[in-house]
Amino acid sequence: MSALKGLSSPSAGLYMDDVYYNQYPPGMKMTDGIPEELREVIHSHWDQFSPANPLIAHFFGVMFFFLWVMNFVGNGLVIFIFSKVKSLRTPSNMFVINLALSDLLMMTTMGPAVTVNVFMQRYWAWGVFGCKLYGCVGAICGVVSILTMVVIGYDRYNVIVKGLNGFRISVGKALAIILVIWAYSIAISALALFDIWGEDTRSIVKAVWAHEMALKQQAKKMNVESLRTNVDSNAESAEIRIAKVAVTNVSLWAGIWTPYTLVVLMAVMGSRSSITPLVSQLPSFIAKTASCLNPMVYAMSHPKYREALMKEVPCLGIEEESMEEAVTTKEPVKA
Numbered sequence: 001m002s003a004l005k006g007l008s009s010p011s012a013g014l015y016m017d018d019v020y021y022n023q024y025p026p027g028m029k030m031t032d033g034i035p036e037e038l039r040e041v042i043h044s045h046w047d048q049f050s051p052a053n054p055l056i057a058h059f060f061g062v063m064f065f066f067l068w069v070m071n072f073v074g075n076g077l078v079i080f081i082f083s084k085v086k087s088l089r090t091p092s093n094m095f096v097i098n099l100a101l102s103d104l105l106m107m108t109t110m111g112p113a114v115t116v117n118v119f120m121q122r123y124w125a126w127g128v129f130g131c132k133l134y135g136c137v138g139a140i141c142g143v144v145s146i147l148t149m150v151v152i153g154y155d156r157y158n159v160i161v162k163g164l165n166g167f168r169i170s171v172g173k174a175l176a177i178i179l180v181i182w183a184y185s186i187a188i189s190a191l192a193l194f195d196i197w198g199e200d201t202r203s204i205v206k207a208v209w210a211h212e213m214a215l216k217q218q219a220k221k222m223n224v225e226s227l228r229t230n231v232d233s234n235a236e237s238a239e240i241r242i243a244k245v246a247v248t249n250v251s252l253w254a255g256i257w258t259p260y261t262l263v264v265l266m267a268v269m270g271s272r273s274s275i276t277p278l279v280s281q282l283p284s285f286i287a288k289t290a291s292c293l294n295p296m297v298y299a300m301s302h303p304k305y306r307e308a309l310m311k312e313v314p315c316l317g318i319e320e321e322s323m324e325e326a327v328t329t330k331e332p333v334k335a
Contacts, residue, residue, distance in 0.1 A: 030051045030277065031046055033123075034123045037127070038128060038131070049277055056278060061115045061119055067107060067111060067292055068107045068108065068111030068115070070292040071107035071291050071292045072108065074294075074295035075291070075295050078096065078305075079100050079101065085312070092152075092155050092174070095151050095152045095155065096299055099149065100294070100295060103141070103145055103291035103292075103295075106137070106138060106141035106145070107288065109134075109138075110134065110137070110288075113126065113130075133193070135192055136193055140190075141185075143184070144181055144185045145294070147184070151177060153249075252290075256286055260283040263275060
């Protein structure tokens with residue numbers, strides 16, 4: 001029975017088995033031994049599964065820790081550079097800083113909690129309110145990040161396609177948009193703390209459908225033809241560069257969020273029997289990697305950011321040609 005150490009009592013010490021090849025009692029389920037107060041936040045779907053090998057939980061715990069470190073370094077550098085370098089404090093870059101803050105908050109509140117928990121015991125160690133708060137904070141930060149990326153995308157589309165005729169964003173307007181994003185995200189996410197929805201998924205499906213239709217309409221507006229308004233070679237080069245960034249963003253988004261979306265749709269409209277604990281955990285983990293990759297996609301793609309990073313943090317060994325040097329290099333030599 002030493003392989004079952006820590007299965008029933010949170011005071012039994014670290015949840016570290018003598019061996020990972022456990023022999024559980026016949027008929028034991030993964031929800032057996034869980035405190036009664038936690039059952040209100042555990043779906044009955046999980047009652048059908050046998051206990052998972054602790055190695056899986058420990059693996060995700062270690063990976064969550066590395067994600068948190070990567071997130072802290074990447075988003076921390078973004079906030080540091082954009083805050084210190086005055087020339088980068090533009091209205092458009094305020095959205096990039098907001099994205100970094102949201103991603104940093106999400107993994108700082110969620111990463112350590114998961115890592116510590118999986119090495120303590122096999123069930124949630126922070127109580128019912130802690131479970132709801134964990135989900136609420138994750139939802140708030142997730143919605144803030146998604147809406148911020150939408151605003152960043154629209155802002156770039158507005159500048160590239162409409163140019164001087166486009167909507168001009170001032171510091172005040174950017175701040176107002178950010179405040180609205182946070183207020184909206186908190187309002188819809190905090191409802192989970194009060195059990196507003198329960199297990200009725202119809203409203204969730206309607207919201208997802210409306211969101212997808214809005215994205216489809218925006219995609220039609222941002223077609224490639226609308227960018228080809230200037231035959232100048234420099235403009236052509238800029239369009240290619242923009243297209244590469246767009247393809248990277250879309251591909252990254254699809255690769256990270258498609259597995260999670262499929263599992264959610266299966267849970268809402270499909271067969272839940274195929275959703276095992278591992279099937280539900282892996283897409284969720286992949287989705288959280290977005291918070292580590294966003295700094296590279298939205299900040300590292302900015303040449304002025306890379307230049308500032310080279311000057312402020314030289315130990316990183318980043319080499320970036322300054323804008324002045326680039327202009328001088330490209331000037332034709334007169335005979």
